[in-house]
Amino acid sequence: MIRALYTAVTGMITGEAKQSTVTNNIANANTTGFKSDDLALKSFKDVLIQNYDNVVNGKNTKNTIGSLSQGSKIDDVNTDFSQGVLSTTDKATDFALSGKGFFTVRRDNGITTKDYYTRSGNFQVDGTGYLVNDSGDKVLGKDNTTNAIGPINVSDGKLQVDNSGNISVNGVNRYKFDISDFKDYKTITKVGDNLYDAANPVQAQNVSVNQNSLEKSNVNVTTEMVNMMSITRNYESNQKVIQAIDETLGKAVNEVGVVR
Template identity: 80%
Template sequence: MIRGLYTAVTGMITGEAKQSIVTNNIANANTNGFKSDNLSIKKFDDVLIQNYDKIVNGKNTKNTIGSLSMGSKIDDLNTYFGQGLLQATDKTTDFAIDGSGFFTVQRNDGITTKDYYTRSGDFHVDGSGYLVTDSGDKVLGKDKATNALGPIYVGDGKLQVDNSGNVSVNGVSQYKFATVDFSDYKTIKKVGDNLYDAASPMQNQNITVKQNSLEKSNVNVSAEMVNMMTITRNFESNQKVIQAIDETLGKAVNEVGTVK
């Protein structure tokens, strides 16, 4: 009975975690470049059930009845990196990657400088003339003259980008977007602000960049709503199991064996 209680509780815990993921997906359904998450669930190791009720030659011997699952637990958080829909805009600082790959941005917290990666291309030019994200992180590119990696400076110039990611300012090709890709997407981790952190990025030279476009979120709202209803039903079922076990335990403690 206690084992059944434990199994139901673990089901509620994993259900609560899955509901948080689904809620976050729905909340970011309109976030540019957002990639949906999914929680993988696995079961605890089964417990072997045995007793000594079997009698052989007048002696009680071990009898294996079978195994019993002890419930579920969280296995891993997986991100679905499928392509989102591309939507045309009227802003020259809006960009979208068609296919695999990421833009590289640089964040300076006043102490350290670190590179991150994003699929969200809703950039703008800041007061210093640099191309930046909504969070103020500088978008990186390779300087055509020096081949050095650094922030893309636009100033007051007219920005134009071709499908290969070559950046021209006032008609002069000056940079190329520092777009990267990864051999193993399981190493990519979300760090907030629609950014990713990962080791060993590979330069992606065959990337397709669309100017005056944005990649929308790849969240399927209808599917997420169905997932939420399924999780809610499972949570309610586990809750009823716990209530039933609790009532049974109450009777066992308060009524069974009571002297009347």
């Protein structure tokens, strides 16, 4: 009985976690470059149930009844990195990637600097002429003069970018976007602000840069709504199981064995 209660409770805990993931996906359905998440679950190791009720040649022998699940637990959060739909805009500082790869941005908090990666290309030019994202992180590119990777400074010039990521300022080819990719996407983790953290980036291959475009979120709202309804019903079912177990335990404590 207690095992059944524990199993139902673990189902409710994982249900809450899955609902949180689905809610976050729906909330970011209109976030540029957002990639949806899916919570992977796995069951705890089943318990083998046996007894010794069978009697053979006058001896009690082991009889396997079956197995009992001890519930489920969170295994991993899987991110769907599939391509989102591209939409056309009228801003020269809007960019979308078609294919596998990420824009590289550098965050400087005044003490340390760290590079992050994003699919969101809704950039703008800050007051000092640098190309930045919504959080003020500087977008990185290769300087064609020094061949060094660093922040892209376009001053107040006119931007023009080709599909290979080459950036021309006032007609002069100045930079090329530093577009990174990763051999193992399992190492990529979300860190907020639509950014990813990962180690050992490599140069992206077969990726196209589209100016005056943005990549939409790859969240399928219809699918997420169906998932939410399914999770809610499973949660309610576990609630009813717990309620039934609680009532049964109450009867066992208060009524069984009572002298009448």
